[in-house]
Amino acid sequence: MSQDGAQGRYAGGSIAGGRYQLRDLLGEGGMASVYLAYDAALDRQVAIKTLHTELGREASFRERFRREAQAVAKLQHTNIVSVFDTGEDELGGATMPYIVMEYVEGQPLGSVLHSDIQQYGAMPADKALKMTADVLAALEVSHEMGLVHRDIKPGNVMVTKRGVVKVMDFGIARAMQSGVTSMTQTGMVVGTPQYLSPEQALGRGVDARSDLYSVGIMLFQLITGRIPFDADSPLAIAYAHVQEEPVAPSSVNRSIPPAVDALVARALKKNPNERFPSAAAMRDEIARISASGQTGAAPVITGGGPVSSGQGVGSTVFPPLDASAQQSYQGGVQTPYQPSPYGPPTPAPTPQPQPSYGYPQQAPMPAQHTPPPYTISPTPPASGGSSNASGSAKRNTPVIIGAIAVALLAVGGLITALTLNKGDDSKGGGDKPSGSAVAGHKGPERSRTLETTKCTSPSKSSLDPSKVQAPDFTYKDILSVKLCIQAAGWKVNTETVDNGQWGQDTVVTQFPAAGVDVDPKAAQFNLTLSSGNPPQQ
Numbered sequence: 001m002s003q004d005g006a007q008g009r010y011a012g013g014s015i016a017g018g019r020y021q022l023r024d025l026l027g028e029g030g031m032a033s034v035y036l037a038y039d040a041a042l043d044r045q046v047a048i049k050t051l052h053t054e055l056g057r058e059a060s061f062r063e064r065f066r067r068e069a070q071a072v073a074k075l076q077h078t079n080i081v082s083v084f085d086t087g088e089d090e091l092g093g094a095t096m097p098y099i100v101m102e103y104v105e106g107q108p109l110g111s112v113l114h115s116d117i118q119q120y121g122a123m124p125a126d127k128a129l130k131m132t133a134d135v136l137a138a139l140e141v142s143h144e145m146g147l148v149h150r151d152i153k154p155g156n157v158m159v160t161k162r163g164v165v166k167v168m169d170f171g172i173a174r175a176m177q178s179g180v181t182s183m184t185q186t187g188m189v190v191g192t193p194q195y196l197s198p199e200q201a202l203g204r205g206v207d208a209r210s211d212l213y214s215v216g217i218m219l220f221q222l223i224t225g226r227i228p229f230d231a232d233s234p235l236a237i238a239y240a241h242v243q244e245e246p247v248a249p250s251s252v253n254r255s256i257p258p259a260v261d262a263l264v265a266r267a268l269k270k271n272p273n274e275r276f277p278s279a280a281a282m283r284d285e286i287a288r289i290s291a292s293g294q295t296g297a298a299p300v301i302t303g304g305g306p307v308s309s310g311q312g313v314g315s316t317v318f319p320p321l322d323a324s325a326q327q328s329y330q331g332g333v334q335t336p337y338q339p340s341p342y343g344p345p346t347p348a349p350t351p352q353p354q355p356s357y358g359y360p361q362q363a364p365m366p367a368q369h370t371p372p373p374y375t376i377s378p379t380p381p382a383s384g385g386s387s388n389a390s391g392s393a394k395r396n397t398p399v400i401i402g403a404i405a406v407a408l409l410a411v412g413g414l415i416t417a418l419t420l421n422k423g424d425d426s427k428g429g430g431d432k433p434s435g436s437a438v439a440g441h442k443g444p445e446r447s448r449t450l451e452t453t454k455c456t457s458p459s460k461s462s463l464d465p466s467k468v469q470a471p472d473f474t475y476k477d478i479l480s481v482k483l484c485i486q487a488a489g490w491k492v493n494t495e496t497v498d499n500g501q502w503g504q505d506t507v508v509t510q511f512p513a514a515g516v517d518v519d520p521k522a523a524q525f526n527l528t529l530s531s532g533n534p535p536q537q
Contacts, residue, residue: 121301128222134165216267472514504532
């Protein structure tokens with residue numbers, strides 16, 4: 001592949017045997033670059049994202065990346081950026097995975113917000129609610145398939161020239177899970193702190209409701225022009241998500257009505273069980289508010305600084321990051337603002353965090369599974385103490401709370417890393433034990449059967465007469481799937497993950513994906529099964 005002389009820039013080169021010709025660099029960060037490219041085979045423009053981290057050297061990551069891209073390619077919706085293809089190529093002497101996506105001619109939601117801030121002070125509430133509803137429509141589809149985005153923010157939402165909202169970067173977070181160790185070793189911290197849910201900040205397992213929290217943060221930002229939690233230290237921001245209550249949007253924008261205040265407040269509940277149960281439920285509430293005309297008048301922004309910062313704890317307990325560390329935390333972003341990842345250059349908005357990649361995805365957790373409260377309470381002073389002792393305890397309260405927050409974050413991160421490493425160990429053949437049933441456990445659904453003829457008489461490939469199309473095993477019981485695969489003489493490997501949406505032993509993902517051409521004489525499938533248990537906290 002040719003290189004244009006600038007590190008990380010390959011415009012003018014090609015990949016996939018010359019099929020994709022890289023034309024212009026649209027955006028670049030510390031972890032990925034996005035190019036406008038030409039698909040010579042189908043005569044169309046596409047956007048190609050190349051991941052240029054240390055992860056490209058890990059075979060386990062590349063395999064995970066391919067599998068997730070296959071799953072995301074099945075997400076077909078007006079409000080989702082489509083994934084067309086995936087692969088890997090030698091770029092600058094290193095193996096780098098890439099994905100080929102729909103080219104969206106438009107601008108990031110952050111740029112749209114910046115224009116509205118200049119004109120109105122914030123985005124008009126009716127417009128903000130409409131765009132938020134479109135984002136929720138995209139999430140509703142992904143959550144039904146057990147895919148949690150994990151990084152919803154204005155930088156991952158595009159708006160076309162016709163005003164159509166497009167959510168991008170589905171599946172990237174899940175693919176990153178196999179590279180957590182390498183990313184830690186290179187000083188990379190994944191996720192965007194301003195939009196993390198409390199459970200993400202604590203390193204706990206997440207489900208679809210984590211995305212709804214991020215949507216709530218984004219909606220707050222749209223209608224006020226500010227984010228509810230900010231500080232000069234990422235750990236202080238994490239503390240604020242866990243411990244501090246956000247102010248009502250109407251305290252910043254006086255035109256916001258009580259119904260919108262209540263909508264945002266519910267989305268930003270610390271405990272996931274107190275949020276909306278699904279993207280569809282939150283979208284229905286937005287539709288109800290919009291239909292009633294309770295969207296408020298033109299924005300009336302009050303003065304003031306950050307809304308809720310956690311700065312007291314941040315400055316007392318968490319030392320500010322130096323420039324290089326702060327840059328590393330923000331996903332490796334090298335400049336304050338990057339060009340639009342899919343469209344022509346736009347005026348530079350207020351700096352928005354660039355697309356970064358979070359934690360492994362898990363399917364939605366049933367409402368009856370209640371995780372421990374997301375609160376951190378300092379120890380009260382002993383009764384009868386002197387006034388000096390009481391005053392000292394009050395002065396030390398931020399330090400105590402901050403120390404506990406740091407401990408929780410560290411322990412949560414360790415548990416997450418151990419869980420991910422355990423997941424990677426299950427790649428061999430045979431089923432991974434589901435473990436003991438927990439509250440909300442769903443038993444096997446043996447009625448979800450697959451006909452054996454789907455494997456013994458599969459559809460023929462339209463491109464290669466010697467190959468056949470892979471059957472669709474998803475959402476079928478593993479017993480009938482294995483009978484089908486064995487009848488065709490194929491091989492199968494399985495692994496089990498916690499998934500409260502589907503019953504035990506139900507296939508939730510497969511690789512190769514359904515419809516992909518495979519060799520009928522040597523086909524091998526990797527299947528992910530549901531344990532029937534909700535994701536464990």
